[in-house]
Amino acid sequence: MWGGRFAAGPAEVMEQINASISFDQRLYAQDIAGSKAHCAMLVDQAIISAEDGAAILSGLDTILSEIEAGRFVFKASLEDIHMNIEARLRDLIGEAAGRLHTARSRNDQVALDVRLWTRDAIDRLDPALRDLQAALIDQAEREADTIMPGYTHLQAAQPVTLGHHLMAYVEMLGRDRARLADCRQRLNESPLGAAALAGTSFPIDRAATARSLGFDRPMANSMDAVADRDYVLEFIAAGSILALHLSRFAEELVLWCSAGFRFVELSDAFTTGSSIMPQKRNPDAAELIRGKAGRVIGALNSLLTVMKGLPMTYGKDMQEDKEPLFDAADTLQLCVTAMTGMVRDMRARPEDLRQATDHGFITATDLADWLVRRLDMPFRQAHHVTGSIVRLAEERDCALADLPLAAMQEVEPRIDAEVFEVLSVEKAVASRNSEGGTAPEAVRRAIAAARERFL
Secondary structure: OOOOOOOOOOOHHHHHHHOOHHHHHHHHHHHHHHHHHHHHHHHHOOOOOHHHHHHHHHHHHHHHHHHHOOOOOOOHHHOOHHHHHHHHHHHHHHHHHHHOOOOOOHHHHHHHHHHHHHHHHHHHHHHHHHHHHHHHHHHHHHOOOOEEEEEEOOEEEEEEEHHHHHHHHHHHHHHHHHHHHHHHHHHOEEOOOOOOOOOOOOOOOHHHHHHHOOOOEEOOOHHHHHHOOHHHHHHHHHHHHHHHHHHHHHHHHHHHHOOOOOOEEOOHHHOEOOOOOOOOOEOHHHHHHHHHHHHHHHHHHHHHHHHOOOOOOOOHHHHHHHHHHHHHHHHHHHHHHHHHHHHHHOEEOHHHHHHHHHOOOOOHHHHHHHHHHHHOOOHHHHHHHHHHHHHHHHHHOOOHHHOOHHHHHHHOOOOOHHHHHOOOHHHHHHHOOOOOOOOHHHHHHHHHHHHHHHO
16 A cells, blocks of 8 residues: 555554554444445546446445455455455456545545444434333333332432332433434534545535535534544543443442342343352342443543544544444443343332331431421421431331320420321322422323433
């Protein structure tokens, strides 16, 4: 490829460090699609002949078939996917293959390929996230009345429903989908035609190639077109937040499956055993999702570090964008699919969930709210009074609902028997019927709205 300028070939180690075909061969479909669009435009603009254009398009179709059939031989000596395809095209159609690179550089070619691949990755991930939301919504509907403790600081705080808890993740995933959609919209501009960095003197039609490839418009600046990898960073950044959300839910599943909680069960399909302890059922799928979040976050850190010191426009450092991108996308797709399987597989243990609300005095806030409403007490005073009553219950080793009325009246004489109406866990849950609240009725409203918004 460099025969006109270089008299000798590269050192063996140079060939090894320079070649990217071992990983960028994944761009073959995008590279061929871009080349076909570029070829059609060159013909339409009378830059190359119709005969050469037809030969090029036919050759590219043959190469696509060879790659998909596993018959294509990728060569490290040809460095990358672009030159591997171009060399094979020359084998197939001869000299006409050399005309395809007119008004194009590998700089705008790879920028196009990676942009198309990232767009495709988003288009694959979004329906997978939708399926995960659907699984969570279905489970939430089944468990809209299932009472459990809600936690802060991993301490029992207030009673909630399992359906409400699961719907929180539906909202988080909705934001993840929105971030990815926003990324897709922003990346949907075509760099093709920027050439190496300065554009080209040939009378190309960049709007035509942009339309052909499904872009909204050509990128406005040729230097930015080849230098930009914001969209890769943005995709992996959005993916890192998604991975974090998956990891948080995975951690809850690990806890919920443990003997200390016993809130849910996973079947054999999503658990493994122990090589030494025959009684064990480990939620390994959840643990692996929790661990794989580090890979996605690491990919983001890696590419941020690559890009942070690069001047305009293209540096070979940018070849290092692909492996983090590919690994992050693959990891996210796998984790989302595995999490969807676990959500559909898991079965709640309602009795254990309800029993867990018997600890931690989790209706204390309801008592404080009752003092405000019934006795017109300032909330801070009600908070203090409730704290004193909780201390009494703790000393007597009983639940708030089991504390005698006389004991409460020692703290606040105006308390009457009506207070026991709010100390029931079931009534505490049902009372929180505000928008976004945990009452079963509110959860069902949220489920109906979520089906409209997300599914």
